[in-house]
Amino acid sequence: MKILNVGQIRDLDAFTIENEPVSSVNLMERAAQAFCWWFCNQFVNTRPVTVFCGQGNNGGDGLAIARILSQKCYDVRVYIIEHTANTSADFSENLKRLSDHLTPFQIRKETDLPDLSEKTICIDALLGSGLSRPAEGIMAKVIGLLNTSRNKVVSVDIASGLFIDKSNQETDPIIQPLFTITFQLPKLAFFMPQNAVFVGEWRIVDIGLDTVHLLQQHTPYYYTDSAHAESIIRPRNKFSHKGTFGHALIIAGSYGKIGAAILAGKACLRSGVGLLTLHIPECGYEIAQISLPEAMVSVDVDRKFNTALGSVSSYSSIGIGPGLGQEDATAQMLAKLLTEARLPLVIDADALNIISQHNDLLDKIPAKSILTPHPKEFQRLAGETANDFDRLETGRKFAQKYNIIICLKGAHTAVILPNGDVHFNSTGNAGMATGGTGDVLTGIITSLLAQGYPPEHAAILGVYEHGLAGDRAASRKGQSAMIASDVIENLKID
Numbered sequence: 034m035k036i037l038n039v040g041q042i043r044d045l046d047a048f049t050i051e052n053e054p055v056s057s058v059n060l061m062e063r064a065a066q067a068f069c070w071w072f073c074n075q076f077v078n079t080r081p082v083t084v085f086c087g088q089g090n091n092g093g094d095g096l097a098i099a100r101i102l103s104q105k106c107y108d109v110r111v112y113i114i115e116h117t118a119n120t121s122a123d124f125s126e127n128l129k130r131l132s133d134h135l136t137p138f139q140i141r142k143e144t145d146l147p148d149l150s151e152k153t154i155c156i157d158a159l160l161g162s163g164l165s166r167p168a169e170g171i172m173a174k175v176i177g178l179l180n181t182s183r184n185k186v187v188s189v190d191i192a193s194g195l196f197i198d199k200s201n202q203e204t205d206p207i208i209q210p211l212f213t214i215t216f217q218l219p220k221l222a223f224f225m226p227q228n229a230v231f232v233g234e235w236r237i238v239d240i241g242l243d244t245v246h247l248l249q250q251h252t253p254y255y256y257t258d259s260a261h262a263e264s265i266i267r268p269r270n271k272f273s274h275k276g277t278f279g280h281a282l283i284i285a286g287s288y289g290k291i292g293a294a295i296l297a298g299k300a301c302l303r304s305g306v307g308l309l310t311l312h313i314p315e316c317g318y319e320i321a322q323i324s325l326p327e328a329m330v331s332v333d334v335d336r337k338f339n340t341a342l343g344s345v346s347s348y349s350s351i352g353i354g355p356g357l358g359q360e361d362a363t364a365q366m367l368a369k370l371l372t373e374a375r376l377p378l379v380i381d382a383d384a385l386n387i388i389s390q391h392n393d394l395l396d397k398i399p400a401k402s403i404l405t406p407h408p409k410e411f412q413r414l415a416g417e418t419a420n421d422f423d424r425l426e427t428g429r430k431f432a433q434k435y436n437i438i439i440c441l442k443g444a445h446t447a448v449i450l451p452n453g454d455v456h457f458n459s460t461g462n463a464g465m466a467t468g469g470t471g472d473v474l475t476g477i478i479t480s481l482l483a484q485g486y487p488p489e490h491a492a493i494l495g496v497y498e499h500g501l502a503g504d505r506a507a508s509r510k511g512q513s514a515m516i517a518s519d520v521i522e523n524l525k526i527d
């Protein structure tokens with residue numbers, strides 16, 4: 034699914050109006066109906082509703098929503114924030130249509146602000162995609178009122194005050210909703226960790242914007258939905274044998290961290306690889322043979338750390354990093370591997386930290402290798418950034434410069450491709466913020482690479498399936514009880 038910028042959203046809106054054709058006020062009606070369909074499924078009509086409207090089209094949506102909910106027997110109050118002499122045409126039309134049902138109250142100054150009863154659900158239709166500057170004056174006061182009230186707030190399209198495709202300042206007044214119900218497409222702002230409280234839980238409602246025009250839009254930003262992930266999966270051929278699915282090598286573990294190697298290895302096997310070899314220090318030999326009998330074990334000459342590899346030319350994919358440690362000998366082994374490997378690698382955890390400390394290694398990373406840093410590891414690699422938008426831009430430049438793929442881990446892991454495209458993941462949950470889940474991801478992606486998935490697909494699909502397995506684990510065990518092994522047990526890539 035594509036993620037568009039403000040200008041493209043406006044064009045898509047205008048194109049639909051002209052070519053469907055549909056009048057803009059009828060498109061607004063469709064948007065309001067779609068919002069109300071979600072709202073009525075979420076909240077019963079015994080809950081009072083207060084709608085706060087600006088004077089642009091977001092406010093127009095709010096007026097239409099108020100009318101529809103009132104027709105559905107909700108007890109509705111409407112407040113219009115009169116902050117400008119200009120109102121949009123569709124706002125004015127919806128104000129007329131509302132007059133048979135409700136009389137709105139005006140808010141012009143602070144003393145007009147209402148006392149909100151605790152039970153009322155507030156609908157935020159103050160400002161939408163037309164935001165051109167931070168909210169101020171009476172608009173900022175209303176935002177402050179809603180944020181300090183204990184009421185549930187639902188934002189229409191986007192939280193008022195939040196920019197769709199650029200960073201806000203920390204001091205900007207922005208609504209902190211429980212839910213955002215957005216029209217047609219997710220917005221770039223939703224994927225930035227800095228915006229978590231300004232988005233809440235978000236849902237997309239379809240308002241029938243032109244799909245052909247949407248296909249023609251160029252954007253570097255995508256959202257990996259189930260349809261896209263499923264289109265990547267290759268069915269297993271009936272006549273296949275273990276050689277068909279490749280031979281993966283995972284280089285991981287150190288004394289006290291052999292578990293990381295086992296988790297990565299098990300995840301690799303559970304993601305469909307034909308054969309797996311684990312390269313681990315000698316102290317892990319028996320642990321690995323007992324806990325993972327399906328894997329072959331290549332034992333390092335060192336007892337506690339990985340320090341030397343034999344030839345790697347026979348492997349179909351190589352993952353390195355989980356629990357590796359950062360010994361000098363390990364760093365030398367990694368440098369040699371980067372020089373000798375003739376295929377893209379999966380590089381995680383301590384392998385990334387070693388590269389951060391030896392910047393000359395960056396140029397040696399094989400083309401299309403997949404790096405899986407969490408934000409701190411990425412910062413060590415690429416330097417400080419001013420905000421999450423800036424970090425994403427830095428990631429795009431970094432991926433292009435070194436011809437690599439970066440899976441920037443987070444609530445919506447961003448898979449950044451060598452051409453600068455970014456695919457935000459849709460699966461996963463806060464239960465996955467626990468030790469070992471990163472090792473599992475390394476195993477999954479290494480497995481997909483071994484099976485012949487192109488690196489871009491291995492990264493996008495691996496991240497998606499990792500999150501999906503985490504969601505299955507959370508629904509069975511709960512987010513607090515689940516551990517990395519549960520993510521592995523819930524893998525099912527077919």
Ligand SMILES: NC(=O)C1=CN([C@@H]2O[C@H](COP(=O)(O)OP(=O)(O)OC[C@H]3O[C@@H](n4cnc5c(N)ncnc54)[C@H](OP(=O)(O)O)[C@@H]3O)[C@@H](O)[C@H]2O)[C@@H](O)CC1
Nearest residue numbers: 046061064089090091160161162163164165166167168190
């Ligand atoms: N796209 C779609 O497919 C569909 C979109 N729809 C809906 O339309 C919404 C977009 O509507 P919109 O363009 O009228 O913008 P919106 O945000 O309501 O207000 C802009 C007004 O506010 C003003 N203003 C700006 N910043 C301000 C500030 N800080 N403080 C105060 N004022 C400020 C600005 O003034 P100006 O910048 O010109 O000074 C202008 O007057 C969209 O989010 C969705 O809800 C659906 O109905 C149908 C399908």
Ligand SMILES: [K+]
Nearest residue numbers: 157160191193
């Ligand atoms: K809004």
